[in-house]
Amino acid sequence: MDNILEIKNLCKKYDNFELKNITFNLPKGMIMGLIGENGAGKTTTIKAILDIIKSYSGEIKIFGLDNRQDERKIKEDIGVVLDDMFFPEILTPNDINNTMQGIYKNWDTKMFNGYLKEFSLLPNKQIKTFSKGMRKKLEIATSLSHHPKLLILDEPTSGLDPVARREVIQIFQNILEKDECSILLSSHITTDLEHIADYITFINNGEIVLSKTTDELLDKYGIVKCSEKEFKSISKDDYIKYKKSKYEYEVLVPNKKEFKTKYNISIIDKITLDDLMVLMIKGGKSNDRIYKKRFSYDKK
Amino acid sequence: MIGFIKKDLAMIKSNLKLLGILIVVYAIMGLIGKMDISFIIPFMCVMIMISTFSYDNYNKWDAYSISLPNGRTNSVKSKYITTILMTFIVSIITIILSFIISYVNTKVINYEQILVTMFGTVFGTLLVLTVMYPIIYKFGVEKARIGIFLIVFGTVIIGSLLANYIDITNLLTSLSFLKDYLILILIIVALIMVYASYKISEKIFTKKEF
Numbered sequence: 001m002d003n004i005l006e007i008k009n010l011c012k013k014y015d016n017f018e019l020k021n022i023t024f025n026l027p028k029g030m031i032m033g034l035i036g037e038n039g040a041g042k043t044t045t046i047k048a049i050l051d052i053i054k055s056y057s058g059e060i061k062i063f064g065l066d067n068r069q070d071e072r073k074i075k076e077d078i079g080v081v082l083d084d085m086f087f088p089e090i091l092t093p094n095d096i097n098n099t100m101q102g103i104y105k106n107w108d109t110k111m112f113n114g115y116l117k118e119f120s121l122l123p124n125k126q127i128k129t130f131s132k133g134m135r136k137k138l139e140i141a142t143s144l145s146h147h148p149k150l151l152i153l154d155e156p157t158s159g160l161d162p163v164a165r166r167e168v169i170q171i172f173q174n175i176l177e178k179d180e181c182s183i184l185l186s187s188h189i190t191t192d193l194e195h196i197a198d199y200i201t202f203i204n205n206g207e208i209v210l211s212k213t214t215d216e217l218l219d220k221y222g223i224v225k226c227s228e229k230e231f232k233s234i235s236k237d238d239y240i241k242y243k244k245s246k247y248e249y250e251v252l253v254p255n256k257k258e259f260k261t262k263y264n265i266s267i268i269d270k271i272t273l274d275d276l277m278v279l280m281i282k283g284g285k286s287n288d289r290i291y292k293k294r295f296s297y298d299k300k
Numbered sequence: 301m302i303g304f305i306k307k308d309l310a311m312i313k314s315n316l317k318l319l320g321i322l323i324v325v326y327a328i329m330g331l332i333g334k335m336d337i338s339f340i341i342p343f344m345c346v347m348i349m350i351s352t353f354s355y356d357n358y359n360k361w362d363a364y365s366i367s368l369p370n371g372r373t374n375s376v377k378s379k380y381i382t383t384i385l386m387t388f389i390v391s392i393i394t395i396i397l398s399f400i401i402s403y404v405n406t407k408v409i410n411y412e413q414i415l416v417t418m419f420g421t422v423f424g425t426l427l428v429l430t431v432m433y434p435i436i437y438k439f440g441v442e443k444a445r446i447g448i449f450l451i452v453f454g455t456v457i458i459g460s461l462l463a464n465y466i467d468i469t470n471l472l473t474s475l476s477f478l479k480d481y482l483i484l485i486l487i488i489v490a491l492i493m494v495y496a497s498y499k500i501s502e503k504i505f506t507k508k509e510f
Contacts, residue, residue, distance in 0.1 A: 080367040091307070
């Protein structure tokens with residue numbers, strides 16, 4: 001089994017939102033970052049994987065098994081952190097330990113207590129006395145303490161201060177060094193993912209815009225900064241999106257090297273996932289009238 | 301499923317102390333010959349358990365519980381099992397206390413009266429559970445509170461309306477042959493009701509989206 005997670009043509013329709021033909025694979029031992037703006041469909045995708053939402057179409061396979069038919073078997077090996085805080089706040093970490101002992105066959109109390117110590121979480125304190133960062137760390141400790149083969153983390157760093165965010169990211173890096181665990185990590189804070197994700201899947205408006213390795217994206221893609229005259233000389237086939245700022249054009253190109261050999265434009269910046277997201281969502285393409293009309297960046 | 305029961309029990313730890321105090325108060329009041337509050341005690345079990353739904357709802361536990369192995373089924377099953385276990389354990393303690401109080405006060409134990417009172421109370425408690433839990437699973441705790449008020453209010457109105465048309469004394473006389481089997485009938489009816497309620501709640505929660 002090469003892929004830990006396989007999603008094929010996942011569709012889910014709401015009154016005001018639709019998830020359209022989501023298809024991607026997560027290979028074993030890899031981290032995939034699921035990016036997209038708020039409301040793009042990241043959480044809906046994760047909820048479908050975990051069967052928290054119903055009546056969706058498509059195929060979801062985890063460890064090669066159907067996520068609904070083999071639910072119990074699959075969920076024994078999945079660790080989950082959801083977007084919202086989810087532990088009743090009158091419980092203590094000790095209560096969580098007792099609870100999980102009766103839920104997971106592989107629950108490891110020693111490991112859980114080790115994480116509590118590492119994260120400086122007091123076992124007998126009620127969760128309501130914890131800060132947001134501490135609660136998140138408790139959720140992460142819980143998600144890791146039954147030796148999962150797949151971690152599904154929905155916005156695990158959202159709402160955390162930069163120090164706590166860095167700590168949380170460090171925790172995931174340590175896990176990857178130690179275990180043969182795969183991670184699906186959704187976040188709209190893309191800088192977190194640049195350092196740790198092997199793959200990036202970008203969802204926009206319920207659709208997958210791209211799904212590639214992080215190296216390919218960051219090494220190959222680039223942002224060309226040029227004048228209007230230079231921009232007009234670029235063939236429409238050689239760029240994906242563009243944005244006109246006050247003094248220059250920012251043009252997203254899929255292959256920096258090829259572009260350099262073809263055009264005599266010297267400023268080609270390395271791309272960040274933030275740039276990519278902004279340009280893909282808000283940028284226009286000269287033959288794309290919808291984008292032109294909606295965002296009219298080129299008119300400003 | 302044991303884990304889910306442990307979680308619910310951990311959530312009502314402080315309320316269990318309250319239940320203990322209530323039992324002690326009942327014992328003292330009974331021994332000094334004041335009001336009999338034994339009927340409140342099992343009923344408190346369901347009320348305390350309903351508070352766990354509020355905590356679950358407020359902290360968005362339900363969505364997370366589905367991500368756990370067999371989460372949808374075990375979540376519902378554990379609520380019913382915990383409530384029934386609590387009700388029975390507390391009822392047995394109350395019955396034993398009632399025997400002691402009855403013996404201390406009158407030197408005679410009125411077995412029949414105590415047992416009928418407690419079975420009636422447990423039956424009433426389970427009736428509340430069977431009605432409330434599916435409503436909670438469908439509409440949430442807040443709406444369920446309004447629901448139970450409407451059900452009680454409606455039952456009283458329908459009951460008083462029916463009383464105008466039906467001769468209650470005659471009805472009771474004609475049903476008097478059931479008196480000897482009353483406890484057995486109550487147990488069977490309660491079991492059927494609880495099972496049906498559990499199945500409805502399970503079906504609702506299995507289809508629920510978060």
